[in-house]
Amino acid sequence: MAYTKPNIQNESDLNDTFMKHLLAIYETFSFYIGGKQEMPSWYKYIGYFLIIIVFFLLVMYFAQNSFYDKVRTIDDKDEVFLKSSESIPVRVSVKNSIWGENVIEDEINLQNFVTFMQIVKSEGGKAKQKSCQKNQDNFSGEVTYLNGDKYTFSIGNSVILHKRIYCSTSVKSLAESYKADLLQLYYKPDKIALLLQKCSEVIALKNGQEMELSQEKVKLVSEQMKSSPLLTDYDQITKLLYKHERAQAFIIGYVNGKHITNSRSDVIHISVYPTFSVFQYLGDDKGNVVYLQGSLLEAI
Known part of the structure; x- marks a missing residue:
């Protein structure tokens, strides 16, 4: 008997044709199993085997069509942006108006950044954008994802x-907290030294006298700070503070000049002890300090 190729126009016809063939196989074996005619034993085994194979192929066919090759177009640009959070960030470049540029590439700080942005997007969606004031961005930058996508951001009194723009009350609180976390990424000897050199005016208080440090003196102090290891052992820090109750000198740096601005974000403060120094950036809302080994007394 000649085989005639079925006329299949679409996926529905394919499914109907497949089911018809399956039904024909079932009726053939039902003829024997139903007692109308005795089936040879080896026919039974072949029949059972074929039914199992057909059933397996049928399951695979419907699974393939149900779970794969389904492309959905997203027309909403906001939804597209939210979907980007599912990608993995590999690099975040950050710029601060006072401290300059920094790069985040380690896994822990990248995850902190992702968590912050996800919370902002979930909380900030409740605010009306027209109610947001002009952003006074303290941090700005660009995040690069594993798939190559790049997005800009800024963090200030809004995000x-x-x-x-996101500017709900909860977002503002989150932004203030995260800005302090970003500042800590700058708290390294080389970046602290660079910021001191950037100051347009540096004042030293020593032996009851106030004096403005020359550029040569500032450079000397900066170079010594740059080579000073961080003190991170709190037991050691406690012992040093107990041993030296009072600082012997103070260094105050004004990034834009002492009489130019009155903003605390413009001021750095260094307490100088005989064997260590304590650095503090007054623009840090959490009041974090950095302990550096070595004395700066001779450099002043």
Whole structure:
């Protein structure tokens, strides 16, 4: 008997044709199993085997069509942006108006950044954008994802992600906290030394006298700070503070000049002890300090 190729126009016809063939196989074996005619024993085994194979192929066919090759188009640009959070960030470049540029590439700080942005997007969606004031961004930058996508951001009294602004009360609180976390990424000897050199005016208080440090003196202090290891052992720090109750000198740096601005974000303060120094950036809302080994007394 000649085989005639079925006329299949679409997926529905394919399913109907497949089911018809399956039904024909079932009726053939039902003819024997139903007692109308005795089936040879080896026919039974072949029949059972074929039924199992057909059933397995049928399951695979419907699974393939149900779970794969399904492409969904997202027309909403906001939803597209939210979906980008599912990608993995590999690099975040950050710029601060006082401290300059920094790069985040380690896994822990990248995850902190992702967590912050996800919370902002979930909380900030409740605010009306027209109620947001002009952003006074303290941090700005760009995040690069594993798939190559890049988005800009800024963090200040509100948060801007890819030109979308978030400024609810909860977002403002989150932003203030996260800005302090970002500042800690700058608290390294080389970046502290660089900021001191950036100051347009540096004042030293020593032996009851106030004096403005020359550029040569500032450079000397900066170089010594740059080579000073961080003190992170709190037991050691406690012992040093107990041993030396009072600082012997103070260094105050004004990034834009003492009489130019009255903003605390413009001021750095260094307490100088005989064997260590304590650095503090007054623009840090959490009041964090950095302990550095070595004395700066001779450099002043």
